[in-house]
Amino acid sequence: MEKRHTLVDNAAEKRYELDLGDGMALAEYVLGHGLIVLTHTEVPPKYEGRGIGKELVQGVLEDIRRKKLKVVPQCPFVATYIRRHPEWMDLVLTAENK
Template sequence: MERYILKDNEARSRYEFDLGGHTAYIDYEKDNGTIVLTHTFVPEAYEGRGVGAQLVAAALADIRRQRLKVVPQCSFVAVYIKRHPEWSDMVSETAGAER
């Protein structure tokens, strides 16, 4: 599987992978030590190749490095965290209340 380099595009409030002419991304909103992951997008030509999972894992690693709590508002991110419980300690206690 090809490895992509995570870019935190703060100007657009999203994590990105440059796929060589296409971009996969996760939109986010930062607020008081918390980051809300609102939407994940993977170009159709790259679906089913693990790009989304790789993007979520890289974003979560960066979020952990920053010591932020995450609110997985995006269903793709929420399912990823449920399937990979090693990230569950990062989920904000208020994540369920904000829905």
Template sequence: MSNDSKHVLVDNAEAKQFQFELEKGIAKIEYIKAKKKIYLTHTEVPEAYEGKGIGSELIRQTLEHIKEEGWTLVPLCPFVAMYIKRHPEWKELVLKGINIR
């Protein structure tokens, strides 16, 4: 997998979150995994990094990871749902019957 990003996605299974370790804190997406489904529940970016595209990059790498693992996505976090709405190529990961508005 080519990763031209300077941010490295870490799956912190203990904390149940995907994260980027940044100089000034951690950007994270919290998740719940159950039976090959992954529920993304909350996205958080440190204030110092807001508006710099970190959240979008974190979501993009998380979605790539979910695709590689073959999980079905349930995007409970509005930020993730909005990202998928803007990038409909990721809709194939989303659990059937869930409408991204």
């Protein structure tokens, strides 16, 4: 997927931010020891249905992989994205890979 926006991990706010120029998409998280819980994603209403959520989640998962963390996809959008894109399943925390 083509990257159209810049993703920033705003650790102080515990969220990833995707700057859209005139708005911001975000993915909130809770960081634990060796893992990250993705709790909520949000895309401004005027950007819904334009692939921004997918761009956001893909960028977040790429960063999580770089940081060698496991992910707990608590957010339904993130969980669905991972289910539809099994190449990210290795990042998901399970009983077997704790």
